[in-house]
Amino acid sequence: MKPETITFASGPVALAADRYGDPADPPVVFLHGGGQTRHSWGRAAAAVADVGWCAVTIDLRGHGESTWDPTGAYDLDDYAGDLVAVFDQLGREPVVIGASLGGLAAIRAMGGLRPGSGRGLVLVDIVPAMERAGTDRIGEFLRAHVQTGFASLEEAAAVVAAYAPRADRSIDPDGLRKNLRKRNGRWYWHWDPAFLMSDPDRDPADIFDPAMLTDCVRRIAVPKLLVRGRMSDVVSEAGARRFLAEVPDVGYVDVADAAHMVAGDRNDAFRTAVLDFLAGIG
Secondary structure (H helix, E strand, C coil), X not given: CCCEEEEEEECCEEEEEEEECCCCCCEEEEECCCCCCHHHHHHHHXXXXXXCCEEEEECCCCECCCCCCCCCCCCHHHHHHHHXXXXXXXXXXXXXXXXXXXXXXXXXXHHHHCCCCCCXXXXXXXXXXXXXXXXXXXXXXXXXXXXXCEXXXXXXXXXXXXXXXXXXXXXXXXXHHHCXXXXXXXXXXXXXXXHCCCCCCCCHXXXXXXXXXXXXXXCCCCCEEEEEECCCCCCCHHHHHXXXXXXXXXXXXXXCCCCCXXXXXXXXXXXXXXXXXXXXXX
């Protein structure tokens, strides 16, 4: 399915998006994680559109083809405010599927900035209380080549494969073209370096307050689902269980043979979980 490229406005930022399916169908908004782009959702979005939903995949501010914020505004409330702006421009309440940073933005938007918004929420390998070891590893990976870039797509693919090694999954260098841009003969990640924390030793809990985010989830009174990668070092099994005990109305799917990038590692299982969730909403 070939999507239609559209744009949402949020203050000084233009958010690039792809729309799959009939705009008259009920909307599902996909929000990627930090350092990714909307293209990570392609197969899942097409599957959602095939069963009668309008899937909208969005590049977060400063990522992909969305514009960089001129003032370097990349706090959680900035991302959440962008989602609220998308809600307003859609004109209808969507189901939101958010991975990692996108999931935190959805929590903050739907449970803090705009309580009562949305028809459903799927959190993809993200809970308010993340594992420090996992978030540190993500930060190290993102910072490692932000200034130097890569000599080739093959070099970038090797770095990605080393970050998330899987015996049954290879990284296609050509597939990284949508995540990288070539400048002066080298390839660089397609996001604003300013979105990274300036202090690499700062605990993510100081930025993403777990207690506040948990309270936000409790205020989201629509169907909710956590899809965890069983091999994840960002959401541990114990961490998932604590979250589910704190917010018992959240459904849970634990995807085998998947780490933090659930949709990339096991897209088949991820699509099944999402489609089953949407079927329950109707």
